[in-house]
Amino acid sequence: MKIGHVHLKIRDLNRSLNFYQTYLGLKVTEQLGDSMAFLSGSSMHHEIALQQLGATAAAPGRFDVGLYHVAFEVPDHETFMTVYNRLRADGIAVYPIDHRISWALYFSDPDGNGIEVYWDTRWAEGGAELWEGKDRFLDHDQLN
Numbered sequence: 001m002k003i004g005h006v007h008l009k010i011r012d013l014n015r016s017l018n019f020y021q022t023y024l025g026l027k028v029t030e031q032l033g034d035s036m037a038f039l040s041g042s043s044m045h046h047e048i049a050l051q052q053l054g055a056t057a058a059a060p061g062r063f064d065v066g067l068y069h070v071a072f073e074v075p076d077h078e079t080f081m082t083v084y085n086r087l088r089a090d091g092i093a094v095y096p097i098d099h100r101i102s103w104a105l106y107f108s109d110p111d112g113n114g115i116e117v118y119w120d121t122r123w124a125e126g127g128a129e130l131w132e133g134k135d136r137f138l139d140h141d142q143l144n
Contacts, residue, residue: 005038005047006070010111013037013052019109020048023086024072024117041072059112069106069114080105080119084143096138100128103138 010016013034020026026039029046038046048070060066074080084105087094095106104118121127128134 005044005049006067007049007051008070008109008111008113009051009053009057010109010113011053011055011057012110013050015110016050016052020050023083023092024115067113069116071104071116071118074117074119077103077119077124080117081143083117096143098136098138098142099131100134100136101131103143 008016013036017028017037017039020039021028024041026041026048029038029040031037035052037050039048039050040046074083080103084094084096087105087107092107097104097106098121099118101122102118102120104116107115109115122129
């Protein structure tokens with residue numbers, strides 16, 4: 001068994017399409033008018049389904065049960081840095097973390113849905129085989 005896709009409810013379809021295409025490089029594989037779109041970064045029909053609810057749709061509270069974030073793996077340090085630099089250049093708050101098994105970027109989409117972009121560092125210099133609950137903030141100098 002594997003995860004096939006994530007379905008996110010959003011307020012504005014065009015705004016979200018622009019975000020997921022610009023920052024994650026996803027491509028639209030199918031769109032149903034202004035109500036739904038399916039995006040993929042692979043040969044799958046979609047990894048992300050976006051469903052527009054409208055501008056007044058309420059967001060879940062910070063301490064409500066629900067999805068914490070969706071994670072996207074990048075193949076290498078160069079791609080990781082490309083995402084990081086693009087987010088920063090556009091003024092999007094991004095939190096880089098060293099999990100020892102991976103480097104991760106945490107940020108939110110326009111509707112507050114949590115996004116993680118990570119690079120698996122288990123076999124890179126300084127990487128660890130197990131997470132062991134140890135996180136460190138990565139500052140800008142460490143990232144380069």
